[in-house]
Amino acid sequence: MTANASSLRAVTPSRPEVAAIKAVIHSIPRGRVTNYGDVANRAGLPRRGRLVGRILRDAPATEHLPWHRVIRAGGRLAFATGSEAYHAQVRRLREEGVAVVRGRIDLLQFGWQQDADAVLWGPPAEH
DNA sequence: GCCCTGACGTGAA
C-alpha cells in the first residue's frame, strides 16, 4: 500500500531483520539446538546475537517460536541454572530428545549442523 | 542526549 511507513514503524517491530531472525528460529529442526550468534548469522546479521535474544524475550507465545532450541555459544543454556526459565527449557529439550547435562548440551550430537549423525556414525558405505 | 542494562559473542588474562 502507499501509506507512509513512518506511522507504522513506531508500533510495528516487524522490520525485515526481525522477520528473518524469526524465520531462522522456526527452521531449527526438532531435536537440534543452535546459538544466538548462529541464528543471527543465518539471518544475514552477523554480530547481532543480542537482537536475537531480545526478539525471543519479546516474542508473544502466539508465534510459537521454538525458543528452547536457541542456547548460548559453547552449548550452555542462557538462563541461570535453577531458574524457572531454565527448567522450562530443559523440559522442552528433553521432550524432543536433547540431553542436557549440568546446563550443557553436546553440540557434536545435538548442534544444528548439516549431519552431525552422519559425521558420528559415518557413511554406511565402507568395507 | 547520556548512562546502564541485556535470553550474546569472542578473545585475553
Add this chain to the structure above:
DNA sequence: ATTCACGCCAGGG
C-alpha cells in the same frame, strides 16, 4: 574453568 574488557545495538530511566 572464571573473570574482564570490548564490540554491538535497542530500550528504558
